[in-house]
Amino acid sequence: MEPILIYGFPAGSSMGLVAALEWMGRPYRLCRVDMFGEMRDPSYKRINPRVETPVLITDQGNVLTETMAIAAWLExxxxxxxxxxxxxxxxxxxxxxxxxxxxxGFTGAFGPLWAAMEMRRTTPAMLAAIKAFGNDGVIERHDRLEEMIGDTQFLVADHPTLADGLLIGVARWLDFHQVIDKARWPKLAGLRRRIEANSAVIYAISLETGEISPGNGAFQGHVDLTEVTDRFGPE
Ligand SMILES: N[C@@H](CCC(=O)N[C@@H](CS)C(=O)NCC(=O)O)C(=O)O
Known part of the structure; x- marks a missing residue:
């Protein structure tokens, strides 16, 4: 069977792995999950007890969670x-x-901003403090990433790799949370522009928004979450 990547919307980090699957060009399927809806159903814990995306169902039918483990599997x-x-x-x-x-660190820095967005019982002062803490952390991690970026067109080479996929799934959260103008980091802004203009990334974003897009031919179609849970989740 083809591997199946379970990816989350809206704005899931897993979007970058969808682009990586396209770059890799081997047959794969996808399972699209609403992270504020169906992922909250207790049955999702059969696929990932930590209730997160991404998840990969391997070509052997095994469940593999955690972005780094999935990236290593692809690599x-x-x-x-x-x-x-x-x-x-x-x-x-x-x-x-x-x-x-x-x-x-880079992904984790956004944690307080997601927490602030989802908090139900809080005071305006507490919310403002959490957001300020979150913004400072995000800006600091962006400063460090800007220092790490070299002279290649993409993070490591003149073509996109797994590292660019991981980056682009998360980097857009800066805009989502309206932290600060990305122009503060010229190298990173240029890199993001190049990755976002890549056809596989445009395709991965279009899938997230619910468009049915054919991709480069490696994508073999979507599988329903209930089918994935029934077939591959433990009893
Ligand atoms: N350590 C996990 C974290 C994955 C993660 O944070 N996924 C987010 C989406 S980008 C998620 O599922 N969040 C749901 C939630 O926290 O409720 C990994 O690297 O794969």
Whole structure:
């Protein structure tokens, strides 16, 4: 069977993995999940007890959670090195470094902003304090990322890789939460422009918004979440 990526909307980080699947060009399926709706159904815990996306159902029918584990699964199968590099190369080390930074501190910095958005019982003063703390953390992590970016067209090379996929799924949260104008970081702004103009990323974003888009031919269609849960979730 083809692997199935469960991706979340709205604005899920998993969008970058959808783009990576397109870049990789091997047959895959997708399962689209409303993170504020069907993901909250208790049955979702059969697929991911931590109630998060992304989740990959592998070609062996195994459930694999966590972005870094899914990226490693893809990397191991990217024998044509379309989205990764020889594991012993300097580029591979640098790609892993970016991915680790993006998936930990960079992504985590947005946590308070998501929490503030979803908080039900709070006071305006507490909300303002959480948002200010969140904004400061996001800006600081962006400052650090700007320092890390080199002279290549994309994060590691002159073509997009897994690191660019991970970045673009999350970087747009800066605009979503209206933290600050992205122009503060010229290298990152240019990089985001290039990644966002990539046809696989345009395609992945269009799927998120519910458009049915054919992609480059590797996409074999959507699978319903109930089917995924029934077939691959433990009893
Ligand atoms: N450690 C997980 C985190 C994944 C994660 O935070 N996913 C978000 C969407 S981008 C999510 O599902 N959030 C739902 C929630 O927190 O309620 C990973 O790296 O895959």
């Amino acid at each position: 191991a199968r990217d024998t044509e090195r379309r989205i990764s590099f020889d594991p012993l190369s300097r580029e591979a080390d640098r790609m892993h470094q970016f991915m680790a930074f993006i998936n930990t």
